[in-house]
Amino acid sequence: MALHKDLPIYKTAYDLLTNAIKITASFPRDFKRLMGDEIRKECMAITLLIFRANVATNKIPHIDELLEHLQIIELTLRLSRDMRFISTKQYAQVIEYTDAVGKQAQGWKKQQIAAAPAAEPSGQLSLCV
Numbered sequence: 001m002a003l004h005k006d007l008p009i010y011k012t013a014y015d016l017l018t019n020a021i022k023i024t025a026s027f028p029r030d031f032k033r034l035m036g037d038e039i040r041k042e043c044m045a046i047t048l049l050i051f052r053a054n055v056a057t058n059k060i061p062h063i064d065e066l067l068e069h070l071q072i073i074e075l076t077l078r079l080s081r082d083m084r085f086i087s088t089k090q091y092a093q094v095i096e097y098t099d100a101v102g103k104q105a106q107g108w109k110k111q112q113i114a115a116a117p118a119a120e121p122s123g124q125l126s127l128c129v
Helices: 008-024 029-055 060-082 088-115
Strands: none
Touching (some): 008 029, 008 060, 008 088, 029 060, 060 088
């Protein structure tokens, strides 16, 4: 098992976090706390969930939660662009990071599902006769 810091998804999520911190610094004062803090908090949650998924035996719940936080980030960033707090160019840059994290998370989830042992349909163990 690789350290979470060595995973490509972690590196992309870290880049997302650093970019989110930069672009939310210029939000208007009234929205810096409301929307800026929310974006930064959700980006931090994603990096934490990558660590948790990496060390967990069952990674899927953590990856599902990560994908949910990613949706919140994308929604908040879109609202920030629509409210003209960030430029379309800044929005495009951070959306590239959210897309990359989402694709890697989906791939990680598919890999985990494929690696999981097949469960018995009835939930009972079969007996060898």
